[in-house]
């Protein structure tokens with residue numbers, strides 16, 4: 001996937017999905033899918049513009065079959081997002097992301113997106129009128145052949161432009177705009193009644209903060225993951241029989257509720273750049289009050305495994321919140337509890353063991 005923050009370096013012409021896409025959740029995927037090479041032919045004819053025929057002639061039918069046959073008529077499936085996050089730009093406060101940049105790139109790449117353009121969200125961009133945004137950025141610079149957006153997408157200065165405006169302005173340039181309705185998820189409430197909730201980044205953040213991983217992962221469409229390098233800790237873990245790999249994650253990663261989780265761990269093969277080894281584990285996200293820990297730490301113990309993990313990159317998928325972190329009277333009590341955590345994780349993963 002080609003990643004750039006300069007529209008001048010972008011590969012053109014493009015087929016665009018516009019949005020912030022933090023989390024790359026199920027709703028985001030519905031916006032992105034129509035621009036993917038595999039969807040192009042199916043989507044033709046379903047989009048809303050009556051000028052679809054002309055557009056398909058321009059973008060070149062059949063040019064998406066494989067990357068090796070890319071030609072000058074190839075239309076690059078492109079996600080356009082903003083950096084920094086507009087909210088971060090306006091408030092000046094750093095924001096924690098469900099998918100910090102590296103993770104977002106990885107998720108989009110795995111969906112089959114060919115290009116990510118991160119528009120610098122600055123004074124110039126945020127004062128563009130909706131008309132100028134479409135004309136200068138989408139038409140002149142990115143040479144958009146078609147556009148896909150979620151129905152709540154807003155653009156242009158003061159978020160003035162709605163998706164209907166986008167459709168109307170883009171039509172002047174014969175660009176069809178696909179408006180995707182917001183994805184919902186059925187949710188059973190405490191009183192057993194059902195309610196539909198709209199899948200959104202802010203809902204997922206709220207749910208992660210409660211530790212309800214089943215619901216968060218359902219909304220996301222995959223398990224919430226922490227990705228980072230293993231660094232050295234205080235080396236107490238091995239003395240109690242539970243060595244724990246300490247993860248260093250991006251500073252701007254959103255963390256779920258503190259406490260102990262049943263997790264799935266994958267280890268990155270640095271040569272193939274693929275996650276290859278998979279096993280189960282228990283993770284603690286907390287400040288380790290029993291050993292008077294000062295900082296927040298993220299530690300994972302791999303079940304029934306031994307080896308050296310220092311400097312390796314791990315992806316830890318959080319599947320189930322087991323309990324809050326506690327201050328124990330000493331290392332022996334902590335050790336007994338971690339032993340019980342391992343049993344509880346094994347019970348949770350049950351059939352896989």
Ligand SMILES: Cc1cc2nc3c(=O)[nH]c(=O)nc-3n(C[C@H](O)[C@H](O)[C@H](O)COP(=O)(O)O)c2cc1C
Nearest residue numbers: 233234235236237244282284288289290301325326
């Ligand atoms: C599954 C699990 C549960 C843990 N629960 C607690 C806890 O409730 N309270 C606590 O103070 N530390 C807890 N810890 C953190 C331990 O204190 C920590 O792993 C130990 O001090 C070793 O740290 P080290 O990596 O510096 O060697 C837990 C660790 C794991 C892996």
Ligand SMILES: Nc1ncnc2c1ncn2[C@@H]1O[C@H](COP(=O)(O)OP(=O)(O)O)[C@@H](O)[C@H]1O
Nearest residue numbers: 232233234235237238243244302307308309310
């Ligand atoms: N089952 C395991 N789970 C996690 N780490 C393990 C395991 N077996 C061995 N290790 C190794 O032990 C290290 C953690 O040992 P620990 O005594 O807790 O030291 P540290 O405080 O540096 O994390 C890990 O980084 C890894 O290299």
